[in-house]
Amino acid sequence: MWGQYGDIMLVHGDNLISQTIQELTHSFFSHAAIVTEPGKIAEMNRFGFQHYDNHYRQGPRPFVIYRHRLLLPGSFKTPYYIGRMRVCIQDFVNNPPAYDFFKILDLALKFILTRDDLIRDGEPHIPVSLLMAAGERLICSALVDTVYYQAGIDLFPGRGSKDITPAELASLAEGKNPQLYMVYKSPGA
Numbered sequence: 447m448w449g450q451y452g453d454i455m456l457v458h459g460d461n462l463i464s465q466t467i468q469e470l471t472h473s474f475f476s477h478a479a480i481v482t483e484p485g486k487i488a489e490m491n492r493f494g495f496q497h498y499d500n501h502y503r504q505g506p507r508p509f510v511i512y513r514h515r516l517l518l519p520g521s522f523k524t525p526y527y528i529g530r531m532r533v534c535i536q537d538f539v540n541n542p543p544a545y546d547f548f549k550i551l552d553l554a555l556k557f558i559l560t561r562d563d564l565i566r567d568g569e570p571h572i573p574v575s576l577l578m579a580a581g582e583r584l585i586c587s588a589l590v591d592t593v594y595y596q597a598g599i600d601l602f603p604g605r606g607s608k609d610i611t612p613a614e615l616a617s618l619a620e621g622k623n624p625q626l627y628m629v630y631k632s633p634g635a
Contacts, residue, residue: 448503449481449511449629450596452531454590456510456612457502473613474508474635478587479603481511488535490589491569495542508635512626514620516599530597534552538589587612601625 449455456475459465464476479489479502487500502509516522548555591610594601601618619626 447484448500450513450517451482451528452514452517452593453481453629454512454514454579454615454626455479455481455487455502456512457501457507458618459507463476463549466629467612473611473616475510475616476610477588478612478615480531480590480593482532482535488538488589488593489542490491490586493519495566497539502632509632510628510635511630512592512615513629514599514601515625515627518627531593534596587615590615621631 455478457477457479458474459467464529465626467476468474477489480499482488482497485503486498487502488495490496490630495635515521516527556565587610591601602614615626616623619628
């Protein structure tokens with residue numbers, strides 16, 4: 447099973463950028479996407495908004511698919527939420543947003559400044575190479591949060607959608623009352 451419309455896909459990356467995101471957020475996952483039509487996903491990457499075949503299915507990168515509790519079968523509002531998600535995704539297809547590199551730097555600074563190993567002589571020391579490496583895929587999670595918010599599901603009440611990370615999306619599947627339930631786990635995830 448590859449998920450239904452609106453399911454959240456979290457992906458583990460193995461490149462330098464992904465590893466930096468995983469280290470900064472203390473998460474196995476470094477990328478997020480939304481399952482749409484059968485075999486398709488919507489995601490943000492360095493090229494901006496993309497809606498295409500789910501290339502992760504055949505690739506080597508481990509991933510999981512989560513379903514929000516309000517999208518579980520039997521919920522009478524599931525068709526309503528999915529319908530609103532479809533409208534939001536179609537709006538992005540018609541008017542694709544650009545990738546927000548400045549937000550990446552903002553989030554990277556927030557994470558980096560909390561690390562003790564990046565302090566020299568009592569002052570923050572932030573290598574430019576680390577700032578650049580922190581960037582490529584973090585804003586993907588903002589797409590997921592925005593689509594859910596536009597559909598009427600506020601994943602993180604009181605927070606802006608651009609401040610959400612893949613690690614925080616994964617945290618919604620934890621605890622006694624999780625919001626997300628795993629529906630698929632690829633080998634290695």
